[in-house]
Every structure is written in structure tokens, then in C-alpha cells.
Amino acid sequence: xxxxxxxxxxxxxxxxxxxxxxxxxxxxxxxxxxxxxxxxxxxxxxxxxxxxxxxxxxxxxxxxxxxxxxxxxxxxxxxxxxxxxxxxxxxxxxxxxxxxxxxxxxxxxxxxxxxxxxxxxxxxxxxxxxxxxxxxxxxxxxxxxxxxxxxxxxxxxxxxxxxxxxxxxxxxxxxxxxxxxxxxxxxxxxxxxxxxxxxxxxxxxxxxxxxxxxxxxxxxxxxxxxxxxxxxxxxxxxxxxxxxxxxxxxxxxxxxxxxxxx
Ligand SMILES: [Zn+2]
Numbered sequence: 001x002x003x004x005x006x007x008x009x010x011x012x013x014x015x016x017x018x019x020x021x022x023x024x025x026x027x028x029x030x031x032x033x034x035x036x037x038x039x040x041x042x043x044x045x046x047x048x049x050x051x052x053x054x055x056x057x058x059x060x061x062x063x064x065x066x067x068x069x070x071x072x073x074x075x076x077x078x079x080x081x082x083x084x085x086x087x088x089x090x091x092x093x094x095x096x097x098x099x100x101x102x103x104x105x106x107x108x109x110x111x112x113x114x115x116x117x118x119x120x121x122x123x124x125x126x127x128x129x130x131x132x133x134x135x136x137x138x139x140x141x142x143x144x145x146x147x148x149x150x151x152x153x154x155x156x157x158x159x160x161x162x163x164x165x166x167x168x169x170x171x172x173x174x175x176x177x178x179x180x181x182x183x184x185x186x187x188x189x190x191x192x193x194x195x196x197x198x199x200x201x202x203x204x205x206x207x208x209x210x211x212x213x214x215x216x217x218x219x220x221x222x223x224x225x226x227x228x229x230x231x232x233x234x235x236x237x238x239x240x241x242x243x244x245x246x247x248x249x250x251x252x253x254x255x256x257x258x259x260x261x262x
Pocket of ligand 1: 087088
């Protein structure tokens with residue numbers, strides 16, 4: 001069976017080498033040399049005109065012009081529109097390597113189901129006070145789903161200083177398992193809390209549709225306050241946080257029904 005799907009291969013040295021190979025080869029080969037040809041160029045152009053921004057950056061609240069098209073399932077023959085996503089070059093290189101090393105990262109898993117327990121989603125820029133808000137309102141017996149906490153547990157690194165390059169993918173996977181857990185009948189927790197940054201109304205709506213939370217709280221903490229908190233906290237990386245705070249506020253849109261905290 002020469003065309004066995006890639007995901008059935010055991011992860012190991014070969015996969016790792018293959019991904020490095022692909023990354024190193026990418027800049028040297030033209031698309032024609034890779035065998036995509038003219039049809040692909042047309043399709044590529046169409047996708048980039050429909051969606052000119054890097055989708056991976058957008059998921060992190062960043063606005064970056066896309067330059068390349070990624071096959072989401074890793075199969076370069078599957079040119080269905082919903083299998084194609086525009087990415088900037090750094091994201092494309094990073095995702096290609098990571099996807100092959102760890103399996104696909106799912107920021108917003110399509111398979112999520114409505115929460116069976118009362119759920120509150122808390123959104124806001126970095127250092128807006130999301131964790132503190134949850135700590136203040138959650139009760140013993142509540143489940144708190146916070147990517148920083150998960151990554152910190154997995155890595156043994158600090159809450160805001162964990163290495164995203166190394167721990168983001170495993171942390172997302174664990175978070176998604178927890179989100180899967182609250183979609184099944186459970187007596188383990190009384191209530192659940194989910195922390196996501198989500199600046200855009202339509203993305204908070206996506207979570208609302210998927211998980212059917214009781215409410216979504218948005219912390220409209222001014223950028224100046226967030227920046228000052230980052231300054232005071234030696235753990236938080238300054239430049240990347242300043243950038244993300246600014247991008248969050250640029251991208252922020254209000255959604256009817258959100259509980260706004262200022
Ligand atoms: Zn990007």
C-alpha cells in the first residue's frame with residue numbers, strides 16, 4: 001500500500017528528518033519544481049485574494065500578510081478550499097515542522113460539543129486580569145481551563161514564561177481534551193471556566209456556538225494598564241506581550257451578549 005496516509009506512521013527519527021528536510025528544501029524549490037504547476041498558481045492566487053491575512057497569526061490576534069498556502073491535512077493533493085489556509089512564511093515553516101513533529105494543532109477544534117455544566121468564558125488581552133477574575137469568581141470543585149496553567153504544569157516552567165515553541169502544541173492538546181470532557185455528562189465538576197484571549201466578536205461567537213457557555217466575560221482592561229502589569233512582572237516577556245496587547249486592542253470588536261468588565 002504505497003499511498004498509506006501519513007498519520008499512520010509511527011512518530012520518530014524518520015518523521016523528524018522528513019520535516020526538517022521539507023523546511024530546508026522549501027526556499028530552494030520553485031512551485032513548478034515541486035510539481036504544482038499552473039492550476040495551483042491560479043488556485044493559490046484565488047485563496048490569497050479571498051483571505052489575504054495569515055490565518056495562524058490571526059488566531060493569535062496578529063495581523064500579517066499571507067504569502068503561502070498550507071494544506072491543513074498535510075496532503076498536498078487535497079486542494080479542497082476548506083483544506084487550504086493562507087499563512088505568512090515564518091508561520092508556514094513553523095507549522096510544517098510542528099505539524100509533522102506533533103500532529104496537527106487545533107486552536108478551535110470543530111468537534112467540540114456544548115458544555116454539560118455551566119461554563120463561563122473569560123476573554124481579554126495579555127495581563128488584562130483573566131486569571132485573577134477566574135480565581136476571584138471560581139469556587140472549589142470548579143474546573144478552570146487556562147492554557148498558561150496547563151503549559152506551566154506540563155513544562156515545569158513559570159506561568160507566563162513557558163516556552164511556546166516547545167509547549168504550545170502539547171498544551172493545546174491537553175486543553176482540548178479538557179474541553180472534550182465538559183462536553184460529556186460529568187459529575188466531576190460543578191462549573192467550568194475557560195480562558196481564551198479572542199479579540200474578535202466573531203471568534204467569541206464561534207466559542208459561544210460550540211460550547212454554549214452561560215456567559216462570555218470580556219475584560220476591557222486598557223492597554224496602558226496591561227502594559228504596566230507586564231512591566232512589573234519579570235516573568236512576562238515584554239516585547240512580545242506589548243505587541244500582542246496592541247494587536248488585541250486593534251482587532252477588538254464588541255459582541256452583543258458579552259459581559260464587559262472595565
Ligand atoms: Zn503568520
